[in-house]
Amino acid sequence: MHERSDQEPGSPEGGAVAAPPITRHALTTRIWHWVSAVSVIVLLGSGLMILNAHGQLYWGEYGANFDQPWFKLIWLFDDARVPGWLTIPSNYNLALARRWHLFFALVLAFALLGYMIASLIDRHFQRDLRIRADELRAARLIADAKAHARLEFHDPADPRAYNIFQKLSYVAVIFILLPLVIFTGLAMSPGMNAAWPWLLDVFGGRQSARSVHFIVAMLLAVFTIVHLALVILAGPINEVRSMITGKWRGPQRRCSPPPTRSSPARAGCWPAATRSGGARRGATCCSRPRRCIAACSG
Amino acid sequence: MLFKAEAVHRSLQRLITDRHALAPEYSETQMSPRFRSNGTSRPGSEAYARLMAGNFADWRLTVNGLVQRPLSLSLANLRSLPQRVQITRHDCVEGWSAIGKWHGPQLSTVLRLAGLRDTARYLVFHCADTLIGRPYYESIDLIDAFHPQTILAWAMNNRTLPVAHGAPLRLRVERQLGYKHAKYIMAVEAVASLDGVYGGKGGLWEDAAGYEWYGGI
Numbered sequence: 001m002h003e004r005s006d007q008e009p010g011s012p013e014g015g016a017v018a019a020p021p022i023t024r025h026a027l028t029t030r031i032w033h034w035v036s037a038v039s040v041i042v043l044l045g046s047g048l049m050i051l052n053a054h055g056q057l058y059w060g061e062y063g064a065n066f067d068q069p070w071f072k073l074i075w076l077f078d079d080a081r082v083p084g085w086l087t088i089p090s091n092y093n094l095a096l097a098r099r100w101h102l103f104f105a106l107v108l109a110f111a112l113l114g115y116m117i118a119s120l121i122d123r124h125f126q127r128d129l130r131i132r133a134d135e136l137r138a139a140r141l142i143a144d145a146k147a148h149a150r151l152e153f154h155d156p157a158d159p160r161a162y163n164i165f166q167k168l169s170y171v172a173v174i175f176i177l178l179p180l181v182i183f184t185g186l187a188m189s190p191g192m193n194a195a196w197p198w199l200l201d202v203f204g205g206r207q208s209a210r211s212v213h214f215i216v217a218m219l220l221a222v223f224t225i226v227h228l229a230l231v232i233l234a235g236p237i238n239e240v241r242s243m244i245t246g247k248w249r250g251p252q253r254r255c256s257p258p259p260t261r262s263s264p265a266r267a268g269c270w271p272a273a274t275r276s277g278g279a280r281r282g283a284t285c286c287s288r289p290r291r292c293i294a295a296c297s298g
Numbered sequence: 299m300l301f302k303a304e305a306v307h308r309s310l311q312r313l314i315t316d317r318h319a320l321a322p323e324y325s326e327t328q329m330s331p332r333f334r335s336n337g338t339s340r341p342g343s344e345a346y347a348r349l350m351a352g353n354f355a356d357w358r359l360t361v362n363g364l365v366q367r368p369l370s371l372s373l374a375n376l377r378s379l380p381q382r383v384q385i386t387r388h389d390c391v392e393g394w395s396a397i398g399k400w401h402g403p404q405l406s407t408v409l410r411l412a413g414l415r416d417t418a419r420y421l422v423f424h425c426a427d428t429l430i431g432r433p434y435y436e437s438i439d440l441i442d443a444f445h446p447q448t449i450l451a452w453a454m455n456n457r458t459l460p461v462a463h464g465a466p467l468r469l470r471v472e473r474q475l476g477y478k479h480a481k482y483i484m485a486v487e488a489v490a491s492l493d494g495v496y497g498g499k500g501g502l503w504e505d506a507a508g509y510e511w512y513g514g515i
Contacts (some may be wrong), residue, residue, distance in 0.1 A: 054393035061324070061387060064394035066332040094391065095508040102515055103303035189307075190389050191514025194473045195315030197322050206387065206395050 022160060024248035026124060032115035033243055036178075039108040042100055044221055045088030047214075049097035052087065055080045057214055061205035070211070109182045112174070128162055129171055135164045152251070153234050159250030173223055177216050184213035304510040311514060317441055321472035324385045330396040333388070333455065335462035338427035338434065341482050346426045354466035359450075363422070363487035366413035373452060373466055379403035382449050390476040391509060400470050401453035406444045408486070414440075418488035422495055423469055426482035430506055436480040437492055437500040437511070438471055447472040450483065474513035477503045 025033070055073025056063070063069065074080040084090035088100050119125045134140065144164050147153070155161055162170065186192045187199040187209035203209035231239045242248030349357045354373055361369035385399045405421070421443045425434040442448055449470045452459055459465045464481025471478050478501070492498060497505025504511050 050393065054390070056394075061328060062330045062395045062397045064330065064334045064390075064396045066334055067330065093507075095503075098391070098510070099300045099303065099508065102307060102510075103300045106303055106306060188389075189311075189515050190321065190387075190475060191311045191473050192315070193387075194319040194321040195311065200322060206389065210393060 021247040021249050023246045024160065024242040025246050026122060027246070028115060028118040028122070029124065030243055030246060032111055032118075035111045036108060036115075039104045039111065040220060040224060042088060042104045043108060044217060044224075045086065046097040046100035046104070047217055048082040049087040049089065049092070050094060050101060051214065052081050052092060053094045055082075057211045058207040059204070059211060060207050061200070063207035063210075071214075105182070105185055108178070112178050112182070116174075128160075129167055129174075131164070131167050131171065135167070140164070151233055153230070154251050156251050169223060169227075173220070177220055177223070181213060181216045181220065184209040184216065188213065301508075304512055304515070307515045308512040312441075318445065319473075321386055321447055324387065324397050326385065326399070328397055329385060329399065329455070333396045333398045333463070334394070335460075336390060336476060338429060338481065339462045341425075341427035343426065343428075346482070349426075350461065350465070357466050359467060359483065360485035361408060361412045361487075362485065363489050364415040364418035365409075365488050366415060367411070369408070369412050371408070376403055376408075376450060376452055376467070379407050382446070384447055384449070384470070384472070386447070386470070386472045388476055388479070391513070399455050400449060400451040401456075402449040402451040402467070402470070404446060405448045405450055405469070405486075406446070408450065409443060409488075412488075414488055417490045420489050420492055420500070422487040422489055422492075422500075423480040423483050424485040424487065425480050426484050429502060432502055432506060433496070434480065434482070434502045435496055436469065436478055436502070437489075437495070438469075438474075438478065442471050442473065445471075445473070475515075476513075477501065477509060478513040 051073065056065075056069035057071040058067055058069050072080070073082065077083065081092070087097070089096050116125075141164065148163070148165060153163055153166075155163070183199065184203055186196070187203050188206060193200055193206065200206060200209070203212055238249055357373065359369070359371045359376065361371065380403060381401060382404055383399065383401050385397060387395050387397045389395045409421075418440070420437050420439055422435060422437045425436075427434045438448070447470065451464075451468050451470050452466060454460065454463050459468060464479075464483070467483045468481040469479050469483060489495060492500045492511075496502070499505045500511040501509070503509040
């Protein structure tokens, strides 16, 4: 299912300064991404409307007006209502918000299940999201954070690879936040409480599940905002296209100084730098050094 | 399309879970210190005021519709039946929860006394109160009607059911949301279909506001 890149960096066609487009996202990833994007937006909007109906959150099994909440909507909004531009529907309507919410809850949950199965089968998870211990070393994390600050998000030697912050955030969303928001949602259903009472034990009661549901939803909202900001910073046309057609152009290749003793050329590339090798960033991999030099000097 | 989700949720819940599963029950120490009331806090009709003034001695529960033996039961009749006591959590569709203790005969006991006809599919609860200008009513199917925790509660937290909580009798249908737990019950009617019963959607809030008839989600 998962399409490999048409052209690996350093392949015989290399040598041009501009990187050729590669296939970045498999069809299953693209479909799941957009289904989830729509679902998350609708679920956040309708969820905030549902919160309007009782804008207080509690810990434990029970919680109502005479009990002690840990969060009150009125702390944020004078009328204890989330503003209409953030909610679905805009005007107070608990019943309709529940219809939207419970419909897209099914879409979100089953899309995630399907995506997880497909991505285990085509090894997308194992290949692209596996975090290696080496990537979590402090020095690597600092170097990657500095690269992020320079808006360099991709390793030129392996532009398909996700950087560690992408991996960590995607793993957190796919394997922690989305399952948590689904199971805390189920834990609020009185029908499910009877059938699967362990849901309440796991989350420490229905009102705790409701609180966790809200917190996780807000974390997903933060993820969505940061995600959108980084898409814009990384080049919105290229990034959005890659999620629609799958085609994506890696970072512009930059020519580097000729190989030295400390970073010798390998397999026709100079320098064959990767982040994990600790070599300088921005170095390119070029199969035809003469043409590369010509392109640079020209 | 959006409104189909309720049926999918209900079918999925009934497909992957045990339809006879019991709602969680709690201990006395886990009860809400104060159980808020919701909806009608006191029905406005003169008839109800007279019943209340008489301490509901003149109140009768009518059981009719598709039954072999229509019944008219007093509170004393209901109290003489086998009783169930349960401490359960009440979940409002708005999001809050309160835990209380409920006391009353199982609905199934009453239904066996009346003898449901084969064509009966739903139980409709007619209530003494009105909300937004309409008579309150609710309905459940036979799965929930014969569920062991579905009781007709006449006492709450070791006291006679307070007026704000539905005196003299309210439904407890523990695997569904609060609006399904009809208060101020006057009659239980067995029907084959919900079409033609009030607005046809099986409950006041279902008719008036579009809440799900299946309140188990």
